[in-house]
Amino acid sequence: MDQFMQAAIDEARLGRREGGIPIGSVLVRNGEIVAKGHNKRVQELNPIKHGEMS
Known part of the structure; x- marks a missing residue:
């Protein structure tokens, strides 16, 4: 499994x-994590607090 x-x-x-x-x-981006999150x-x-939104 890779780091990402x-x-x-x-x-x-x-x-x-x-x-x-x-x-x-x-x-x-360019092999570096620039953002991360999880569902909240x-x-x-709050129905819009998805991981990709945080």
Whole structure:
């Protein structure tokens, strides 16, 4: 598994630990992570708090 997928999985696990849905995402540019996040829909009771939005 590459480092980028691992970073997305780490974000998903963080979301699960917070009581949310385990979905994580990373944005990579030129081989470098420039952003990362995880779903916060459940934690913040907001239907638009998807991982790719945070």
